[in-house]
Amino acid sequence: MTKFFALFAAFNGLVAVILGAFGAHGLKGKIPEVLLSAYQTGVQYHFYHILALLFIVALAVLKPVSRWSQLSGCFFIAGIILFSGSLYAIALGAPRWIGPVTPLGGLSFMLGWVMLFIHLIKTDLTFID
DSSP: OHHHHHHHHHHHHHHHHHHHHIIIIIITTTSOHHHHHHHHHHHHHHHHHHHHHHHHHHHHHHSOOOHHHHHHHHHHHHHIIIIIHHHHHHHTTOOGGGTTHHHHHHHHHHHHHHHHHHHHHHSOOTTTO
């Protein structure tokens, strides 16, 4: 699972850069400012959670993987897809029913952080001391 997280993060780093550039250069002036702002929020959270995934990978290299860290990574991936993906889709003209997906992605991000918190509580992190 750790390798999957690393590969997902690396590939999605590229995707987030491409989508960010597209938003900054391809969408500016072509969609309403409120939609461009939503799109940019999707890019920001996409990047934040790629970094969170890479943190999980780095921890896994130093300490054994736990079910909590695996759940955390899975929730971060779900959040990227649901939260950022729905914001991208909304900005690009997706149907209105996509809107309620965004909070589910936000909830996924929150659960990912809770799972990471539990993992860190339960893991001996003597390498940090």
